[in-house]
Amino acid sequence: MAPSSATVYGRAVRCVLLHGFAGDPASWDDVAIDGERIALPGHRGGGPLADDWAGNLAAIAARIGRCDAVIGYSLGARVALGLVAGGHAPRGILISVNPGIADAERAARRASDAAWAKLARERGTAAFLAAWEAQPLFATQQRAPADRLAARRARRLALDPEQLARSLETTGLAEMPDYRDQIDSRFTLIAGADDARYVAIARALAAPLEVIADSGHDPLLEQPAPLTAAIDRALGRALGRTPGRAPGR
Template identity: 45%
Template sequence: MIAILLHGFTGDRTTWDEVCRHWQPELPAGDQLLAVDLPGHGEGPPVQDGWRANLEAICERVGPALSQAVVVGYSLGARVALGLLAEGLTRRAILIGVNPGLPSAERASRQRADAAWVELLLQEGVEAFAARWEAQDLFATQTRVAGAAAAARRAVRRHHRAAELARSLTHMGLAAMPDYRAALSAAAARAQLVVGAEDAKFRALAVAAVSLAPALPLHLVPDAGHDVPLEQPRALARLLARLSQP
């Protein structure tokens, strides 16, 4: 088994380090963990025009192993993992804090919201953007995270290039992604949902997904909000060690 780990927006592959540290000792012999930088992040490729083109860039970066891997994604990475699963580009996916897609009626509103973030990035830069991004209610539970881990995550966020983050929002944001809700239901036997128990928004999205596909497994991580890899790396590693096995 090879597990491909995909980070969230403004993260990079190093944001999986603590999870991998706890997961590695539980890996069966021959199994591998591979954390990958997404387009526009870390050492990843430039963001391409359009959602599908970015999926193809990720496939090219990972190589043939992707088709037989279990792809583990968080937030943006979870949406990418779902896209890879829905498009038949990988075999299994574990989706942490995923939004599987927007109804048509909500897409224009999300495009306007993302455009406002893009404007902030391009006009005021990464530092101003990061401060505003971190202040969202979605991340309120992160105030409990130990100082060193929280500081490391803030540093990663600020290390990015404003133009590439802006392109990521434009071409890989939720408004740019197809509505994969039906595809998630169809792939229920090959997908797992993971959500922080205190992440009210994404817990509701997960419950809605399960209501459409009762066979879709849903796992709650106690004492975690949206960013489960940051807030509960040990508990998440133990869960992933179990879920990733055939």
């Protein structure tokens, strides 16, 4: 059960929450923001994957209906970016987002994703996760509470390896448009202070940035309370209100 929103603005708007790759809606359990938590295609409860980025984005857009803000982490942040860029939502809060790569980089990225997909298919979910989570990008996650890590691992082990592979092949960074020129005042960016690469990506973009202290790539797991506060500030700015002042006053 997700905690009730502990925020001023999280109760004032309709938010949609999108998890990351190999995640699920329960990834948001420790983030006290009210919202509709959507499972992405290829993940538990998210339905089948389409054959390409555009098809998957259209399927998600059809499910979210009207919302005031779409909030996403990693893969979910890229989806949120695509939804706002496509006119399906008015604003987005993007956590640890890579908004796109140049065409010259796509072949190398596609080859990398293909290697990960091959690992998932040939060795199964447990072996895939062991290798995936051992990447330096995720090293700081070992600082998270043991019970939180164990709960996430149990949920991840239930994922289907074929769907993980197809998610990489159809929603990977090489498959989506380069949205960098779409980043503007409709968005707030959030990154963990210890995730130097994604802080640098965010600082190069034309949108406000919130940096979460003592967090790496996944603030949902590593620092959910400061993340909640950062999201609430972003919603307040989007509504043109001052944090701490109740909506409508």
